[in-house]
Amino acid sequence: MQAASMLDQALTRLDEAARHLDLDADVLEKLKYPRETTKVRLMIRMDDGSRKSFMAWRCRYDDTRGPTKGGIRFHPDSTMEEVETLAFWMTFKCAVMNLPYGGGKGAVQVDSRTLSKAELERLSRAYVQAFSKIIGPDRDIPAPDVYTNSMVMGWMADEYASIVGEATPAVITGKPIALGGSLGRDDATARGGYYLVQRLAGTLGLEPGARVAIQGFGNAGQHIARLLAADGYSIVAVSDSRGAIHCSSGIDVDRLIAAKGQGSVTNLAGADGISSIPADELVSVDCELLVPAALEDMIHERNAGSVKARVVLELANGPITPEADEILAAKSIIVLPDILANAGGVTVSYFEWVQNRQGYYWPVEDVHARLKSTMEREGDATWALAQEKGITLRSAAYVHALSRLAGAIEAHGTQQFFTS
Numbered sequence: 001m002q003a004a005s006m007l008d009q010a011l012t013r014l015d016e017a018a019r020h021l022d023l024d025a026d027v028l029e030k031l032k033y034p035r036e037t038t039k040v041r042l043m044i045r046m047d048d049g050s051r052k053s054f055m056a057w058r059c060r061y062d063d064t065r066g067p068t069k070g071g072i073r074f075h076p077d078s079t080m081e082e083v084e085t086l087a088f089w090m091t092f093k094c095a096v097m098n099l100p101y102g103g104g105k106g107a108v109q110v111d112s113r114t115l116s117k118a119e120l121e122r123l124s125r126a127y128v129q130a131f132s133k134i135i136g137p138d139r140d141i142p143a144p145d146v147y148t149n150s151m152v153m154g155w156m157a158d159e160y161a162s163i164v165g166e167a168t169p170a171v172i173t174g175k176p177i178a179l180g181g182s183l184g185r186d187d188a189t190a191r192g193g194y195y196l197v198q199r200l201a202g203t204l205g206l207e208p209g210a211r212v213a214i215q216g217f218g219n220a221g222q223h224i225a226r227l228l229a230a231d232g233y234s235i236v237a238v239s240d241s242r243g244a245i246h247c248s249s250g251i252d253v254d255r256l257i258a259a260k261g262q263g264s265v266t267n268l269a270g271a272d273g274i275s276s277i278p279a280d281e282l283v284s285v286d287c288e289l290l291v292p293a294a295l296e297d298m299i300h301e302r303n304a305g306s307v308k309a310r311v312v313l314e315l316a317n318g319p320i321t322p323e324a325d326e327i328l329a330a331k332s333i334i335v336l337p338d339i340l341a342n343a344g345g346v347t348v349s350y351f352e353w354v355q356n357r358q359g360y361y362w363p364v365e366d367v368h369a370r371l372k373s374t375m376e377r378e379g380d381a382t383w384a385l386a387q388e389k390g391i392t393l394r395s396a397a398y399v400h401a402l403s404r405l406a407g408a409i410e411a412h413g414t415q416q417f418f419t420s
């Protein structure tokens, strides 16, 4: 039997959610396939004068609820199917948060760490040249994702402005503040997850002093470490692409961030009771809260049984396979699901887009307050739905999102989507 593809696996969440709602079959049919995926081979000049090409994609999965929204990833293992799956998740994430967006995602298949800064800039600009007819402030709005950041978004926004002949900051979010970025977007992904943990901490049995293991130490991983440590949580294990470290009495976050600035958290191994552990043992570390903040499928059927945490906060997209989800549920481990737990990023992206369109910029306190109330509102609704139906938080988040998507599809009129 052929293994289910990544998108097929993701679609099992849709089928499961549909069982809890009385839906028109057309709604499900509409959400089963990406609306459009564009593939382009980007060619750039390297610093040594040679030319290199890179495969790139942008998927607009569904735009029923508004312009498509989602990040651009630069990763050597990116594929079209991964982009489509990430765009499917964005569709549900924006619906869970009630943002006026559909879901999209983009990627370039590249190991960006091997490029010089000038090569990276040329690649970022080439992406926008290739996709300038796809993206737009009312059509499809990119943002950062794995191995892209505000600097890349700044180059992309600049390139778009050159192509259309006018500054159009709302075409891309996660920009540098100097180019119309929002205060508070830098740590928004982690901060949204942090507000959710704060809201549910009592119910989940988490309290300051609880031990935390974090997989991935980039944007999401570093900021969650900082926010939780400031509340008294103890960061006992951390990993990045080079390996993992562990210290049962906790690791100082400033030291972790400094070591990462020098290349890798693994540079701390050997110092002050900090030991190196095999990277795949990070998820099995003795702790109360596990935070996957790296890539997809890191918790799977072969290691899910060894998870000791009471709660998993999914800051990464799709870090737990459906098989592993069942194993965790059988162990009564609570998973705060990606489409809710990491939605702080896209929520503050939405705030950035609103500020760009108003030309009026908010103080960071306003951004935080609005993010907190949005996370609490949708977190509470998801929690209540899970209790009412006796289902996991992931299923509840999908049911919550699907009912909003179905409402929008039906309001458009299904004939619009299925013209003969």
Ligand SMILES: NC(=O)C1=CN([C@@H]2O[C@H](COP(=O)(O)OP(=O)(O)OC[C@H]3O[C@@H](n4cnc5c(N)ncnc54)[C@H](OP(=O)(O)O)[C@@H]3O)[C@@H](O)[C@H]2O)C=CC1
Residues within 6 Å of the ligand: 144, 145, 146, 147, 148, 189, 215, 216, 217, 218, 219, 220, 221, 239, 240, 241, 242, 264, 279, 293, 294, 295, 296, 315, 316, 317, 342, 343, 345, 346
């Ligand atoms: N940025 C955002 O706004 C949002 C991000 N997300 C999701 O969060 C996750 C992380 O994204 P983000 O923090 O932005 O990305 P970054 O590029 O900033 O960081 C990614 C981190 O993952 C690490 N990593 C890569 N491969 C592995 C591995 N095999 N084992 C352990 N660590 C690994 C990287 O290590 P190294 O540093 O050594 O390369 C890096 O520390 C992704 O799933 C992303 O889609 C979700 C919502 C919004």
Ligand SMILES: O=C(O)CCC(=O)C(=O)O
Residues within 6 Å of the ligand: 069, 070, 071, 072, 090, 093, 141, 142, 143, 144, 145, 173, 174, 317, 342, 343, 345, 346, 347, 349
């Ligand atoms: O900020 C955004 O628009 C999208 C961020 C993203 O790609 C994600 O939530 O996975």
